Each structure stands twice: as structure tokens, then as C-alpha cells.
Amino acid sequence: MTTSAGVPVADNENSLSAGPRGPLLMEDYQLFERMAHFNRERVPERVVHAKGAGAYGQFEVTGDISRFTRAHLFSAIGNRCDLFLRFSHVAGEQGYADTVRDPRGFAIKFYTEEGNWDLVGNNTPVFFIRDPLKFQDFIHSQKRRPDTGLRDNTMQWDWWSLSPESLHQVTILFSDRGIPASYRNMNGYGSHTFSVWNDQGERYWVKWHLKTMQGIKTLRAEDAARIAGEDPDFHRRDLHAAIARGEFPRWQVQIQIMPEKDAETYGIHPFDLTKVWPHKDYPPQEVGILTLNRNPENFFAEVEQAAFEPGNLPPGLGVSPDKVLQARLLSYADTHRYRIGINYASLPVNQPHCPVHTYHRDGHMRFDGNSGGTVNYEPNSFSGPVQAPEYRAPPLKISGDADRYDHRQGNEDYQQAGDLFRLMNADQKAQLIGNIVGAMREVPRFIQIRQIGHFMKADPAYGKGVADGLGIDLGEVES
Ligand code: NDP
């Protein structure tokens, strides 16, 4: 054993004191160092998605999309790359029980030869909002009350009922899939519309899907509540144990592809995060298999310090005008600089598996070689790294007056929530309605009535089911 300076430690059990019962001496540097380091062990937890679990694995290309994207990863069937995946739930803190009803994060860092590709998605194909200005209020409504420090169904349903664009995601959240049996038994989705582009400068809009090859399995609310008491780390434990015993979970990665021009005429707003693209319009096609096969060795270093950014996109992969995605492009790097520090990208779990040549220098805790003596400005005459114009993305035509546009104009909120309700079997419908009724029972009546109005518009049977469960006369909803 040594001190941080590498000096051998002679005694790690007895502090330095004046006499056997005496006070301590200031010169016991080792004691102070240990106390000071301990006091700084915590970094801020993620403001959302604080509780999670992660693992390493591989992605292998099995379907050819090389005509749509120039990304080297997708240039040939059989190409592989390493990856790190972190699952999470959203609203609870670090110690929260795993089996709560909440969307699950599904964040993947693909370490490709052309840099990291981070697909920072959820286990749902849509989200609660379509304008990012609403994100902070939405999250406040899902977390703890300012007065009591308690989570509160009234806040949740008040916000949802006043933000009907959330209805599709709320329907998924309260369906049987709202509490997965394990991380291994759920799908993942990029959720946003992203883009891909090829060597000919053609752009396509895409949606990414990861379908679990273990099969969808869910927990009923009563079992989830019991497990939350028995083992709050149920999902984290399950993932680690499965990988440790060689049962490697796999997902089939699929893509929906829309030619750039279609976006102008497609009936569904293609950049609205509250909407899916129905499979019959854009059939998902297989592009690869993702396997998790290695547990982290140090939870803090690898899982807590993992930093995902939706803007990490190697050439051939791109973003879209989706407003929520646009905001996320700034938010994640900003939070990492605050949560982990400016040099977060050089930490082993975040480090690309390809050479990195930037002109970034210095900053807190610069723990790598800081690019040594190489030139630190550009342009320069000393062989510093230079731009590579061959990686330029095709231009995107943009027009319109700068304004704050009402995101509800021209976007309806009910059709796809209703479609989902209608595809459920009788047991799934009963679970959905039972879960909602359970969560809304204590909510003030005027909020119940407002929200039932939304369920009615999605599907009358949906609205009636919830109204009956809460003992509300539909006449009150319509009046
Ligand atoms: P499809 O019948 O072609 O697709 C239905 C999709 O719904 C399947 O991917 C299925 O996943 C999924 N699904 C089934 N039950 C549930 C549930 N309880 N919660 C969440 N997803 C579920 O129909 P459409 O493409 O027309 O979509 C109809 C509705 O399905 C949408 O409004 C949307 O709510 C939901 N959905 C659509 C997706 C899409 O990309 N089009 C993706 C996921 C959901 P699986 O095959 O794994 O069972």
C-alpha cells in the first residue's frame, strides 16, 4: 500500500497521536489525505437517468445499407465494432428501485473506426414532448415536490393532462411494457428521426430500432411492487448475472428508411418525436446484431463516468430537424462538462477506439499527455492535423421565418395513441386501464376529467375504461 504519491504506507490502522490516548497530530498527512479524498468521492448524479447499469459488447453488420450511408461501419456485411451500453430509468435517483414504472434509457456508444457513434435512446419509440422548451418542466413534474420532497401523481397528471402531446408516450408507459421484466427483455429505439447520407450526397431520414432477441417480458404492477421491496437492484443484478454466466443478451438492430424528399409530403410530421412511422409505410429492415458479453470491472469508472452524446455521429450518419434532438445536441456535452469535467471524453470508457487529433488543450484534470509538444493552433506550418473536406455532409435546404411556432398547430395528438390501444389484446388493455386508474385515483377530480377527455379522443373504449375505473360519469367529461 502507498499514498497517492506512491510512498509506502507503514501503518493503515492507527493514526498519529500524542501518546496512546492523546489528540492527533497535524502531521498525519495520510489521515487527512484519506478523509479529503473520501469527501470528494461523489460526482453529481445524472440529473435524469441517474440509476442504471452497463455492459460492453459488439455490433455486427448483417444487413446491407451501404447504398444509403457512407459510414465505414456499414460498408460491408460482417463488419464489427465494440460498444458500451448503459440502461437506466429516468426519474429516480441513484438508489431508486429498478422495477418502477418509468421509461428505460437505452444508451449505446459504438466505438467505430471513424469515431464514436452514440445512439442515446429509450425503450420507447416516442417521447412525451415535441418541443424541448418543455423538457425541464416535464421532468420537474415527474420528480419530487418542492415542499415535501415526495413524488406526486397529481403533479404528473396535471402536467400530462395539460400537455396532450404526451398521450402516446403515456399510453406506452402505462401499458404492460411500462415495467420490463429485465433490461434484456425490452426493445430499444433511437426514437428521433436521424439521417444517413451516402457518397453521392443523398440523404435519407431514418429511425433506429433494437428488437430484443430474448423476447418481450414484462412485470405486472403488483409483482413489480413486491420486487422493489425485496431487491431494489433487480434489473442491475439480472444484467450482471446473465453476462457473468455467459448468457449474452442480443438485440436485432433494424432501420426504417425514408428518402429525403418524402418528408415534404408524408402525412405524418416526420420530425415529430411523439409519432412513429407505421411499419406498413416504412418497413423496418435488419442491419445488424448487438450482443452484450462483458461486465464492467469498476462501476464508477465505467458506468458512472460513461458520457453519451446524441451528436457523436461518424460521417454518413446525421441528425434531423427534430427540435428535441436539436436541443439534445447541446445539452449532453454541457451536462458532462459540469458532471464529470471538461476532459470527460478522454476517460477510458468514453475514449474513441481510433486516433483522436484535436486542438483542445489543458483544462481540469488533464490526465492524458495533453498532445505533448505538438503544435496547438491551426492553421500551422508544422504538420498539425487538418480538416478533411471529403467528410462534408450534404447541404440541407432550410427556409422559414424565425419565430416561435405553436407546436400543436397541424399536429394531432390522439391517432397513434389510439392505434396502440387498438392493437393491444384484452389482457393488455385491462392492464393499461388498471395501471392508469391506480395512478390517478388520488389525483383531483378536475384533472382526472381533463385527462379522460384525452383518452376518449384516442379511443372511446380507452376513455370509458378509465372513467369507469375512477367512477366518473362520461357526461361530466363531455360537458
Ligand atoms: P405495427 O403493427 O406495424 O407495429 C406495432 C408495433 O407495436 C410493433 O413494433 C410492436 O412491437 C409494438 N407493440 C406492441 N404492443 C406494444 C405495447 N404494449 N407497447 C409498445 N409497443 C407495442 O403497427 P404500426 O407501425 O402502425 O404502429 C401502431 C402502433 O404501434 C403505434 O401507434 C405505436 O404506438 C406502436 N409502435 C409502433 C412502432 C413503429 O415503429 N411503427 C414501434 C413500437 C410501437 P413488437 O413487434 O416488439 O411486439
Ligand code: HEM
Ligand atoms: C440523460 C437531457 C430527451 C434519453 C440525460 C441527461 C440530460 C438529458 C441532462 C443526463 C446526462 C448525464 O448526466 O450523463 C435531455 C434533454 C432532453 C432529453 C434536455 C430533451 C429536450 C431525451 C430523449 C431521450 C433521452 C428524447 C430518448 C429518446 C436519455 C438517456 C440518458 C439521458 C438514455 C442516459 C444516458 C446514460 O445512460 O448516461 N438527458 N434529455 N433523453 N437521456 Fe436525455
